[in-house]
Amino acid sequence: MLCRKCKEKAVINLRQYNLPLCKEHFIERYISVVEDTIRRFKMFSRNDKVLVAVSGGKDSLALWYVLKKLGYKVTGLYINLGIENEKGEEGYSNMSERCCKNLAEKIDSELIVENVYQKYGSPAPLLDRNRAPCSVCGITKRHIMNEVAKKYGFDVVATGHNLDDEVATLLSNVLRWDEEYLKRQYPVLPAEDGFSKKVKPLVFLTEKENLAFCIFEGIEFYHEECPFSKDATSIFMKNIWAQIEEKMPGSKIRFFREFLEFRKKFLSQEERKDLGKCSICGQPTTAGDMCAFHRIISKIKVQHN
Ligand SMILES: [Zn+2]
Ligand SMILES: [Zn+2]
Structure with missing residues (x-):
């Protein structure tokens, strides 16, 4: 297989576009997809202070790295959820934190760390044992992101949600025809009084592309899944999508792009009232x-x- 651009040996094939690329042209394309997304959705400019929510995983670390490389004013935010596994000190949250600290040093960027266990005396997923762990974590993370953004005067919060995350959520929302959630599923959520603006610059890139980017650029990330997420609906949905994509390459990106068009035409975008x-x-x-x-x-x- 040869690179579509330079005819050198390809190291990756983006099956969804039938596009084999060498390392250099893969990286070039990856960076330009991120820049196009930021511009197209008017996410932020080079004057804005951007808070990048990092988890220690490949997606958010790739995002932080690429934004810094593109010359944006970025600061990382790591929320230590206090999640440990049988490895104790070497558990999920602490290992993830270490990967974030290593990258902060590598790219010379500031990192803010918030520690849920120290502040609230419990790992985030167990703050409320009557709810699904991922739901409690989600609420906790959103709350802390807003709090930190407001406290330090950030203009926007960027998260590492990728195409696989978006189509998994989209499929769940469509299965319930949940109009409110479908309306709010978009690469940009504007600031609403008290909530900061939120953006997802990686929505057109897959997990596989983020993984390849991290490997090619030497970004160390934490590989393990959260021990609480084993039964998560999102993982079930991702497995279904893997089967669809295998059979019909390009389905994910098509489904998401067509949804954005559909949303524009058919879902009204009035402001949320009565907050x-x-x-x-x-x-x-x-x-x-x-x-x-x-x-x-x-x-x-x-x-x-
Ligand atoms: Zn090439
Ligand atoms: Zn509150």
Whole structure:
């Protein structure tokens, strides 16, 4: 197989585009996809302060690295969720944190670390044992991202969601025809009073492309999946997508692109109304006078008393 651009030996074949590439042209293409996405969706400019939420995995670290390389003003945010496995100190959260610290040093970028266990006395997934662990983690991460962005005056929060994440979520949302979730599934969410602007510059790149980028650029990342995520719906959906893509290459990117067109035509984009304010942190909420995160935290306080 030869590189489509230079006819040297190809090291990767992007089957969805029937596009074999050498290392140099793969990296060149990867970077230009990220830049095009940032521009097309008006995500941020070189003057904006960008907070990159990093997990220690390949996607978010690739994002942090490429944004720095492109000359954006980036700072990493690592949320240590206090998740350990049988390896104790060498468990999931601490190992992930180490990968983030290593990259911060490598690219000479600032890293903010927030520690859930130290602050709330429990690993994030177990803050509320009546909810699915991934849901509690999601609420916790969103809350801390907003809090940190506001505290330090960041213009935008960037996350490493990739095409595989987006089509997995999209399929779940379509299976329920969940109009509210479908409306909000977009590469950019504008700032709404109290919520910071959120962007996903990697939505047109697959896990495989992010993995290859990390390997080619020598970015060390943590390989293990979160021990709590084994039963997650997202993993089930990703397995289904792998089968669809195997049989019909290009289905993922087509499904996502066509969805964006569909969304533009058929889903109205009016602002969300009736957002209340959390009485504890001031972040917006759709339910009563406490945000989802503080409803969880207040229950823990009651249990302790
Ligand atoms: Zn080439
Ligand atoms: Zn709150």
